[in-house]
Structures are given as C-alpha cells and as structure tokens.
Amino acid sequence: xxxxxVIARREIESYFVSPVAYAVITIFTFVTGLFFSNMxxxxxxxxxxxxxxxxxxxxxxxxxxxxxxxxxxxFGNEGFLLMLALPLLTMxxxxxxxxxxxxxxxxxxxxxxxxxxxxxxxxxFGFVVVMMLPLVPMFAFLAQGGDWEPGxxxxxxxxxxxxxxxxxxxxxxxxxxxxxxLVSAIGTYGLFMTMQFIDTSSxxxxxxxxxxxxxxxxxxxxxxxxxxxxxxxxLVYFASCITLxxxxxxxxxxxxxxxxx
Amino acid sequence: MISVTHLSxxxxxxxxxDDLSFEVKEGEVLGFLGxxxxxxxxxMRMLTGYLPPSIGRIRIGGFDLYDHPIxxxxxxxxxxxxPPLYPEMTVRRYLRYVAALKDVPSSKVGSAVDRAIExxxxxxxxxxxxxxxxxxxRQRVGLAQAIVHEPRVLILDEPTSSLDPxxxxxxxxxxxxxxxxxxxxxxxxxxxxxxxxxDRVFILNRGKVMAVDTPRNLSASxxxxxxxxxxxxAPAGAGPTGARQLDAVRMAxxxxxxxxxxxxxxTDAGTIRARLExxxxxxxxxxxxxxxxxxxxxxxxxxxxxxxxEQIFLRLTxxxxxxx
Numbered sequence: 001x002x003x004x005x006v007i008a009r010r011e012i013e014s015y016f017v018s019p020v021a022y023a024v025i026t027i028f029t030f031v032t033g034l035f036f037s038n039m040x041x042x043x044x045x046x047x048x049x050x051x052x053x054x055x056x057x058x059x060x061x062x063x064x065x066x067x068x069x070x071x072x073x074x075f076g077n078e079g080f081l082l083m084l085a086l087p088l089l090t091m092x093x094x095x096x097x098x099x100x101x102x103x104x105x106x107x108x109x110x111x112x113x114x115x116x117x118x119x120x121x122x123x124x125f126g127f128v129v130v131m132m133l134p135l136v137p138m139f140a141f142l143a144q145g146g147d148w149e150p151g152x153x154x155x156x157x158x159x160x161x162x163x164x165x166x167x168x169x170x171x172x173x174x175x176x177x178x179x180x181x182l183v184s185a186i187g188t189y190g191l192f193m194t195m196q197f198i199d200t201s202s203x204x205x206x207x208x209x210x211x212x213x214x215x216x217x218x219x220x221x222x223x224x225x226x227x228x229x230x231x232x233x234x235l236v237y238f239a240s241c242i243t244l245x246x247x248x249x250x251x252x253x254x255x256x257x258x259x260x261x
Numbered sequence: 262m263i264s265v266t267h268l269s270x271x272x273x274x275x276x277x278x279d280d281l282s283f284e285v286k287e288g289e290v291l292g293f294l295g296x297x298x299x300x301x302x303x304x305m306r307m308l309t310g311y312l313p314p315s316i317g318r319i320r321i322g323g324f325d326l327y328d329h330p331i332x333x334x335x336x337x338x339x340x341x342x343x344p345p346l347y348p349e350m351t352v353r354r355y356l357r358y359v360a361a362l363k364d365v366p367s368s369k370v371g372s373a374v375d376r377a378i379e380x381x382x383x384x385x386x387x388x389x390x391x392x393x394x395x396x397x398x399r400q401r402v403g404l405a406q407a408i409v410h411e412p413r414v415l416i417l418d419e420p421t422s423s424l425d426p427x428x429x430x431x432x433x434x435x436x437x438x439x440x441x442x443x444x445x446x447x448x449x450x451x452x453x454x455x456x457x458x459x460d461r462v463f464i465l466n467r468g469k470v471m472a473v474d475t476p477r478n479l480s481a482s483x484x485x486x487x488x489x490x491x492x493x494x495a496p497a498g499a500g501p502t503g504a505r506q507l508d509a510v511r512m513a514x515x516x517x518x519x520x521x522x523x524x525x526x527x528t529d530a531g532t533i534r535a536r537l538e539x540x541x542x543x544x545x546x547x548x549x550x551x552x553x554x555x556x557x558x559x560x561x562x563x564x565x566x567x568x569x570x571e572q573i574f575l576r577l578t579x580x581x582x583x584x585x
Contacts (some may be wrong), residue, residue, distance in 0.1 A: 006361040010347070017349045105345035105406070108309040109362040110334040257311055 011123025075226035087188035090171025159225025169245025268317030292459030338412035344403025348392035363410035381405035397428030492562035
C-alpha cells in the first residue's frame with residue numbers, strides 16, 4: 001500500500017500547481033464565506049426577532065433551535081457547492097494520466113491497479129480536506145460567540161466528507177472511462193446532478209417510488225447530518241458508494257490496457 | 262534474461278504480432294527494426310506487461326509476466342515512445358516519484374536518483390520543471406526514469422525518434438554507455454542506429470520476423486549491388502545545364518565499364534548529379550574520381566550509398582510495387 005500513498009502525494013502536489021484546482025479552491029472558499037456570513041446575518045436577525053417577541057408577547061412563536069436551523073442550511077448549501085466543485089477535481093484523475101502517457105509508466109511499474117485506484121482516491125480526498133480547511137477558522141469564530149452547536153458542526157462536517165468521498169469515487173470511475181477531460185467532467189456532472197436531485201422526481205409523499213428515490217438521493221442522505229443526526233444508514237450508503245465507485249474504477253483502469261490505442 | 266515463446270497479439274481479425282519466439286541473454290543488446298505499424302511498439306508493450314498477449318508466454322529473469330507480474334515488472338525499466346512525464350514536476354522530484362513506484366527502498370531513493378541524473382547527464386536541469394525542458398532533455402529524463410531502479414532489463418521504444426540529429430547522437434551515446442549494466446531491447450526504424458548499438462537485430466514486418474542477424478551481416482547479405490552518388494559542378498561558361506551536357510556525363514561514366522546502370526540529372530542549384538549502380542563488391546569510386554579529374558570537371562561530392570531500411574524491406578518482403 002506504500003504505492004497508494006506515493007501516488008496520492010504526487011496527486012495532491014500536482015493539484016497545487018494546477019490552475020483549475022486553484023480556481024476551484026478559490027471559488028469554493030469565497031462562496032463558502034458568503035454562505036457563512038449569510039448564516040450569521042440570518043442567525044442574528046432570527047435571534048433579534050425572537051427576543052422582540054419574547055419582550056412584547058411574553059412568548060415567541062419562533063419555536064426553533066436557531067443555531068441548528070442556520071447550520072442545517074449552511075451545510076446543505078455546502079453539499080450543493082461540492083457537487084459543483086468536485087467534477088472539476090476528479091475529471092482528470094485517470095484521463096490526464098492517459099493523455100500524458102504516464103498511465104503506461106504506472107502500469108508497467110510493480111503497482112497493482114488497486115493501489116493506483118486507492119492512491120488517486122486518497123489524493124483527491126486529501127485535496128478536498130485541504131479545500132475545507134478554511135471552515136475551521138469560521139467555526140472557531142462561531143464558537144467565540146458562545147451560543148453554538150458543536151455536535152451539529154461535527155455531524156455536518158462528517159456528512160460533507162462522506163458525500164465528498166462518494167462523489168470522488170464516482171468521479172474517479174467516470175474519469176477512468178474517458179479519454180477527454182471535458183467529456184469526463186460533463187459525465188460526472190450528469191451523474192452528480194441526477195444523484196443530488198433524484199428525490200425531486202417522487203410523485204407522492206409516501207409512494208414506494210418516493211421512498212426508493214429518496215434512498216438514493218445525495219441530498220436526502222446528507223440531510224440528517226446537516227441537522228446534527230448521524231444515521232448509520234447514511235454512513236452505510238456513502239460507504240457503499242465509495243466502495244462501488246472504487247471497485248468499478250479499479251476494473252475499468254485494468255481494462256484500459258486491453259483497448260487498442 | 263528474457264524468454265518469449267509463441268507470442269501473438271490479435272485485435273479482432275488484425276494480427277499485430279504473429280508468433281514471435283526469441284531469447285535474450287544477460288547483457289545482450291537486441292534491436293527491433295521495422296517500419297511504422299510493423300508491431301514493434303506492440304511487442305515492447307507486451308514485454309513490459311502493459312499489454313496482455315493474445316497467445317504466448319513471456320519470462321523476465323525467470324518470472325512469468327502473467328503469473329508473477331509484480332516480481333517481473335520490478336526487473337524492467339521501460340521508456341515508451343513518448344516519455345511518460347509529468348510536466349509540472351521538477352526532474353528530481355519526478356525521478357524520486359518513479360523510484361518509489363519501482364520499489365526502491367526509501368533510504369536509497371536519494372542515491373538512486375543522483376545516479377540516474379548523472380548517467381543521463383541531467384545535472385544542470387535537475388531542479389527545473391519538466392515543462393521547461395527541450396525535447397532532447399525530456400528524452401533523457403525518460404531514459405533516467407527507466408534506469409532509476411537499476412533494472413536488469415531495459416526496454417526502449419524508439420528512443421531517438423522525434424529528436425534532431427545532435428540530440429539523437431547524444432541519446433544514442435547514452436544508450437551505448439548503458440550496455441553491460443543492463444539487458445537492452447530497443448526498437449528503431451533507423452538501420453545505422455541498430456548497427457551502432459545492437460548485438461543482434463530482428464527485422465519485423467507486419468508482425469512477423471523477417472530476418473535475424475548481426476547488423477553488419479544483415480546489410481551485407483541483403484545488399485546485391487553497390488550504389489555511388491556523384492555530384493559535379495556544371496562546366497563553367499557552358500550556360501544552363503542542358504540535355505547535351507547530361508548526356509556527355511552519362512556516356513563518360515558508362516564508358517568506365519564498371520557501373521551497370523547510370524542515371525544523370527541536373528539539380529536546382531545548377532549542379533549535375535549522377536547515380537551509378539554496379540555489381541556487389543565492385544567499388545568504382547577511385548575510377549570515377551580519376552575520370553572526373555581527367556576531364557577537368559569539378560567534383561563536389563562522391564559517396565557510396567548504404568542500403569536503406571526501406572530497400573531492405575522491399576527486398577525482404579519482395580514488394581515490387583513500392584520500388585518505382
């Protein structure tokens with residue numbers, strides 16, 4: 001497994017000299033900051049409103065856990081942002097190696113396809129973790145305010161990382177199928193959007209179809225975590241996505257050799 | 262060191278490599294010679310374990326490439342036709358990466374990289390990003406990555422193609438310097454290159470081996486006539502070179518008796534060029550020189566023409582159509 005770490009490290013290094021990755025990390029950080037300040041503003045507004053109602057009426061009909069509510073919205077938005085950002089990071093994972101001819105180097109080295117797949121996954125995942133680092137000072141700032149929910153932040157972050165893992169594994173598989181990065185990105189966007197919005201196609205509130213599609217929806221699977229609930233079913237779902245994506249990617253990478261080029 | 266038995270590669274009904282069997286001894290340099298599409302790259306890729314063969318077995322240093330791919334691949338250094346480089350990395354960082362992939366122990370990576378840099382003469386660019394390097398240097402980086410783990414077998418696919426003559430000579434010299442340390446298999450479509458570095462040459466055409474021999478014997482045994490090219494300055498004051506002058510030159514050369522066939526033409530530069538074909542072993546160069554001097558013509562060039570690879574192929578494949 002040493003090879004996997006060697007490959008992952010090179011992948012992260014190459015992200016840090018790639019203009020695309022820099023653009024993605026910049027926009028992600030900027031928009032995250034936007035969401036965060038929006039969250040603070042709506043938190044303050046709702047708190048003031050609740051205080052006023054308490055003073056005038058002696059009670060507030062805003063029977064809401066305000067910190068949890070705004071955090072839920074924030075993490076939901078971040079999940080959406082990941083869907084937009086990650087295809088740009090995974091599109092070249094295998095496609096670029098193929099284009100540069102370096103796949104030939106990897107596959108004639110004493111490296112197993114499994115190690116290569118895992119290395120690529122860890123590399124992209126490592127970069128996403130770095131991309132999310134600016135969230136740390138944001139939450140530290142929130143903690144200064146006193147009234148916050150560390151549990152919701154923890155579950156929200158776990159949910160985001162699991163979602164990112166599932167998306168990277170799927171993106172890696174798509175990348176292994178494509179010889180062109182643009183095709184790879186478009187294919188990945190298509191899959192991600194389908195997975196994100198599939199629950200909106202449910203016809204009734206409690207039909208079998210509705211339950212089925214919401215089971216597979218990224219959005220529905222991430223929802224619990226944004227509210228401070230860690231559901232084992234969600235973790236199992238994302239872990240299954242990662243396993244399936246990596247398995248398909250590994251098979252597909254191994255099969256590239258058999259295609260005539 | 263390398264043992265190949267009944268190796269074939271088929272793509273559907275197309276046979277890229279057809280029933281190849283050979284052995285390469287430790288320390289030997291083997292050349293694959295052939296035109297584009299002859300199956301050279303396919304053979305190289307199968308030898309490195311990149312491409313699975315349709316039929317046949319390959320053993321590298323005693324390890325079957327199919328049964329023990331990891332052990333066999335550790336013994337191989339491979340330079341594909343296009344060097345597999347990451348342009349964003351520096352030369353040193355890239356070589357460290359390859360060394361780690363090839364299972365060089367981490368404590369020895371540094372010295373292995375230094376040695377490869379020295380052997381491929383990359384010292385001056387070791388800290389530069391690969392994207393900034395010229396094609397010749399990139400090819401050397403490709404060579405350095407192939408030898409960084411001191412493989413017993415070195416497989417080089419057209420190591421000098423797409424280089425200019427100077428770079429080509431440099432790379433050829435580097436490869437010559439590697440013999441002895443490694444068993445080398447290299448492919449090329451340039452005959453002199455094969456004759457310079459290889460102990461033994463396989464001529465490949467349409468996936469089949471057409472001939473196996475030392476380079477010297479190969480060109481000698483296939484050569485059935487000698488060709489001498491002569492270039493003359495047009496006689497001064499005679500005006501533009503006309504048909505009469507050309508005829509005069511041809512008749513003079515035909516009168517020598519040696520050459521069986523003479524072609525004469527004028528060039529754009531106003532010189533006269535003659536091509537004399539004679540029987541094998543007949544060297545007419547001295548006579549030609551005497552004749553030219555005797556007539557008071559100005560000799561610009563006189564050279565015997567080695568049999569080119571294309572001609573060898575036409576000879577071997579018996580392809581008369583391409584002869585013109």
